[in-house]
Amino acid sequence: MTILSEFPRSPASGPAVGRPGHRRVRRVRALTGAVLAAALVTAAPVGPSGPLPVAGAQIHREHPLVAGPADGWRNPSIRENDATSGVEVRLTAPVGAVELGSRQLVGVTVVNHSEEVVDELSLRIQRAAGVPDTAAARVALTDDQSAYGYTGPFTDVPGPLRPGEQVTVSLPVDTDPTSAGGLDIAAPGVYPVMVNLNGRPGTGIVSYLTSERFLLSVTGPETGRPHTPAPEGDRVEVPGVTMLWPLTARTGLVAGETGEAPLRAPLLLEDDDLAEQLEEGGRLDQLLDAYVDATSGEAGTALRDATCLALDPQLIEVVDRMRDGYTVTTERPSPVAGTPRLRDSWRADSDSPRPEQAGSGTVAAANWLERLRTVAEQGCTVALPWAGADINAVTRTGNQWLIREALTRGTSVVAEVLGTEPERNLVIPLSGYVTGSTTDWLPLADTTTETGVDDPESAWEALQREGLPTVRRPTDTAALEDPTMPDPYPREPLPTPANGVRVLVTDNSVWDAPVRGRFAGLGPGVTGVTYQGSLAATLAATGPEPLTVGYSNPETRHDPNLDSGPARLTTGITAIRLAVDAARTTAPSGEGAPGTEEGQSVTPPEPVIIVPPVAPASPSDSAALLGTVADLLSSGRARPLSLHEATTPDPDTRTVLDRSVPPGTGDTGSRRFGAPFPDPSVPSDREILAAAQQSNYMNDLTQLMVNDPGIALTRYEFMRPLMLDLLRGLTVIGRRNAEGYAAATERADHLFTLNREMLEKLQSSVALLPPGYVYTRVSQSSPLLIVARNGLPLPVDGRISYQGPPGSVVHVPEQLWIPAKGSIMTQMTADLPTRPDQVTLVLRLSGSQGSVVSDPVEITVQTQGPLIGLLGRLLIGLLVITLIVRLIRTRIVRRLRGTGD
Template identity: 45%
Template sequence: MIRARGLAAAAALLCLSTPAYALPAPVSPSDPAVADQWANPSVRPDEHGGIGADVLEADARRVVLTVFNDSDEVVSGLTVTPRHADAVPTVGEARRILSLSGEAYPYYGTSREVGDLAPGERREVALNLAPLDLPPGTTPLMFALTGAVGESGVDYLGSERMLHTVDGDPLEDAQTPGVSLVVPVTALVDIVPGETGQAPADPPLILESEQLAGQLAPGGRLTELLDAYATATTTGPNAAELRQGSCLAIDPALVDTVSRMTEGYTVAEERPSLTKKAQRLRDSWGSDEESDAGEPGRGAADAQEWLSRLSATAAAGCTVALPWANGDVNAVAATEDEWLFRELVQRGPATLQSELGAAPAGNVVIPASGYVTEQAATALGWADQTGSTVLEQGMRAAWEASAAARAPQPAAEEGTALESTDLPDISGAPAPQNPVQVLVADNTVWGVPGSGNFARLSPGITAVTYPGALGALLAATGPSPQTTGYSNPDSRFDYRLDSAAARASTAGSALRLAVAEQTLPGDWAQAPEPVLALPASLVDARTAAALLSAAAELFAADAATPVPLDRAVTPEPEQAEELDSQPLSPQTLGVTRFGSPYADPAAVSDTEVLRAGQQARYTDDLTRMTVNDPGINLSRYGFTLPLRRDVLTSLTATSRSSIGGYGDVVAAADRRLDANRRTLQDLRGSVALIPPGNVYTRASESSPLLIVAENGLPLPVDAELVYSGPEGATVDVPGRVHIPAYGSITVQMTADLPAEQDQTQLTLWLATRDGSPISTPVDITVQTRAGIVGTYGIALLFVVGLSLLLLFRVGRHRRRQRQRP
């Protein structure tokens, strides 16, 4: 007999023949070009948007609904009818049934008349599930609404769908699978872009809004989520097993921001300018060029309370770091910027340990997209925490070591920029010393036989798979349900058609069903694989509680065993041996092919990746052109670090794969990248050359050329003066120009210019030691000695001519005077 997961793996291999590619530019989910990738137009097409029902409460025997009329017309004769389908054997089948029309729900219960509903009216309806006589197992439920809208006849108006589980007798000789539940803790962080580092403390925190404070306040999403998890793992039923078999996946950018909020913050739409222009005192009188100072934030106390509670919860259980700002791993890898990717996956564990006091699980990467590209897999070597010094030294030490390796060689000729081809080749992520595990859906990789739910993606990088159908159902939960790229497009629809409570109930039942899939009787059954469950990034407390409750009930009934995350992501010795026996090579690469099997409409577009990559490299250049000064606490990497974080925040995956959140996330990313670009331009523009007027006249060939270099940055700048000019022009520029912080320096040069030309045009600019331009080029015109002599000769002839003309006129005038009587 072939197991269900074997069939799923075979299907996945076929699906991988049509990988997904990013769109050239962001496209709205409502655009016809991509609309069917977000939602199959043939799925639930007759759902009425303004009339529906939301689940309020649900248990084994009873469901309470809120029936609402948000349309502009009266609904008369409204009736709710419970219906159900046959019990489903797999999560994939359950997901398919939830997307089908009413014909898939052939069994009817007793209808309940609601009556007439006026526009805006809501009414609660309680339904008894006992008459449905649901079979043991997991069954799709449908609560169908019928009624007449306005003058029309009675018609089907919509439905509420959910999965419902009825416990049955356990199978004989059934094996007990393991369960490992990962609960994400993240939120959109809206720090006003354009921040730069300060020392010794962080710069003042400026947020665009109080939305994060609202989530941290009592009753807010983050507070209720943490309360639900902490309660379930400390005082709830089977708390010890639940604590062992669950883990908080925490966004380090969120923790870092909340920690800064505890010190006080400001809410403003923009931040003050980083650069100051020279201005005469009299011109500044009465001027008002300062930006709005903003308002003091109100969430400092709530931030402190939440952070303390999170620290206590982390100390008592398992934590793992999400990518910084829950950034899209594939998009950041596509920028091809080393330091951006290292900030994405390398700093998070150190941040959590520093802020929360507990070391998170290491070498584990959780992409929000549920899959990784081949480009991202090769970069994941940077996620190796073995021997990491980020906690003690930050990323500064790594940057300086890299900068030293890239420094110009002593043999390089003074006064010339080193060509990029002369730099040592240190590109690419190193192979990890210890394996890096990346959690992805099982239909996004093709594993090695005998290796279970593990597959080797690249040297030292192992994919740990979770059930794709379960992942797709769990991703469609919470306030911002996600459309996963690895989900079958045939069953995609706007998941907001069902209420958040119904989707939370579905999540709990889906986890029970996924465990049941792994339970097979008979001697032929293989050892069941652990069930990894990952809900949506913006999971709400209700969904988290439903999953935690389902897991606790499975543990209590001995239907599943808790598996710690670090054990769930580690292959057994025989599995590791099987993985190692299949080396990656061009001949076997097709066997381990991976990526999204279907179109992913939420993938970060090529345009956004290009902008982010350009700004990341621009930030790298800005870092390289500054130098550390023992008298200044601020380091050059620390100065530019917030600019990199702005780029990472613009590539967040949070809410991007939601039909309702995509547009806002894309617009916010566009605004952030625009603001970050302006900041980078201002910072680079503050290091400039000031030419000495339009024409520089030399008295002799040995006369030096003078030019002023100014620096408006808080760190010194080491640069080279680079020039271009006509053939035969040679300028002896200094090999190194050191411009002090917030200062200027006069640079002296000698030049050998063509003597036969009256004037010579030169272009000069500042560049880093590896040749990257720093300042805007300036043009100067040098008056040569030959030009000076020619000019003097013309002037002399002109004076002589005027003198002769004057003498002639005076002589003629005198002669006329003598000739008069």
């Protein structure tokens, strides 16, 4: 709902905000936003991005509020003139808090991107009414310029500006309420500010050209004074603050990796970009330096207690492997390729060599990781989903092992590599919300079980011993070719996690869930911990790649690049201060306060959980956000709160919420929460289908192999890297940006393609080899011989399944044990019909539960006919004649011996 603010008109201002015309504009904007949202919800098209592995795939969407990837990035009714202007105005640096009654100069640069000369340029500062919270601030920043009715004087800009030229000027921000040229600010607060640019383009007339917008913080005479002073005699309760500090980066790992043992597989990276970020002065180096500097010493203790390193476990694992050396290449050798013959190696010398080089970041990786270990030992760490995977997209595959890897693998990696205990049982969906089907899977995130089975491989082997349930129905089609979209819900409700699972979600994504304070009941043993979606959406727009998040209201979705980086950073810093001040509670003091004891607060303030964007963040912008939290703590406007304390409900709250939610599975009607608005950044159904096909086939192939005590490598370790590749393909990082979504889906397509090619190589390495000719049987009892080959590094325990014409019965061996990197010959007997003369049998190699693993092979058998009958009779006749001759010969020999005696 649009927030309308009425405030008096300044004598020197432009049009009054409260006038009927302005209200009509707001109504039109609200209607436009509502129509846009309704259209997106109704259409929900499937995006063109991502691979469609097979034709005729069944496409569907689980939730009607999930939009197609091409929709919903922009509300065209917001700042239309700014979006089409060929002239840009931008701040030269972020604007800090301004003390009430002071005057501050702000640097502004005007750039002419148009193809015509712009003349008679002038700038002025305008402001709108103060805003009480971040939700109102986001709406105000998208308002029509008429809402910014309090204005300062115009400042002429030197001109004219020719195409491509720019000029920088200084503008006064006057907060003195007695000044004739001021902004008429009478009290401390947070005010939306617009830098208005007027000019004459070409041969036109002087008119409004564009604007730059940001939130301005105006403080009281005392440094850091809250913008809403408490009544005299009352006591202010300051909120606790906790902030995530994300460390993520694209690793460039070459897709298609398989596990090795006892040594780790050689690390292959597509490029050396990660090394540049780790080296001194690189992005990751600066991010870590900023955190170390801010949390060092006694002054940094409070900030260290109020922050938690949110780590991408894939990044940590790759950096750890970089220390041992790595290769930069674009190709990955096949793990099932045979040993080349000498003549093949001679021929290979004439081929174009694979371009590769030794990586240069070995030392930088070791140094950076050692510094990170030191920091992690002194404070809080928490693992993000692997490679920033979209948890909702992962659960849509319906593959519990892929889900387990996304939810739990990171915790073990952080613990092993950094030697510290990370926060457990806390899921941080980077989309900001979870769906009903996702919640049904979240009990798998419990890594503090009493049985100690806290990693996917242990869970796999435990269930295997009990008879592992397959993730899909066995069919005559290999999982790689299955066109059916998976059911995103578990087949049966998962056990309630004994220690509870918490999930960080925005406050507007639990719209129909039972709520108690900041906690929401999402499922049995699954508690949602809410944070301010309006604050998170505002922070998401900071940095060099501003984001459009799926939980933001479409009415406020405009191109964030209309405002410069310094302006967006100013808004983000001010939004943090505004959120903290708005969270304060005022406690009546003294006797007679209704419902309270002396000095006791009525309602303790809810903590402010700050979730910066998990994106290629700018080190300087991130440091500024971190410094803002440090200032709030040092000034006493907030108190430090650990992430564990902020996200852990008390036993009573957890009990009440658990009793309020119905159990799963698949009950979307009674458990309504998730994306509050259409999310344009979700992976497409094509990508979900590709991940489902490949992960299901990985499970079938893993189940086909058998662990061997004499081989250090286990079957799950061999397949795990391929599972992690799928999580990289379903990452959130890079998708939540209108300009970057297409490139992100292209990277996912490339990754899925390479992963599938590797799976096809593994598939072809385990095969039944047909004889290559018509198999002619002398009689019905003649055996059929076939060779089974295994190129995998572990033995295979398979079954032979067959298809043939009616009446065909093939007696196959109950078990087919094929040694690692070896082959065996097996025989079968068959009862086949005598008509037709030739029978074609289709044989497949399957797992013990019937899942097809190998490609089908055909054997043509000559069963009966004139030639076969004649040959059979001739053979029998020859056998009879041979027996008769041998009998006669034996008698003659005996008679001659008798005569000789």
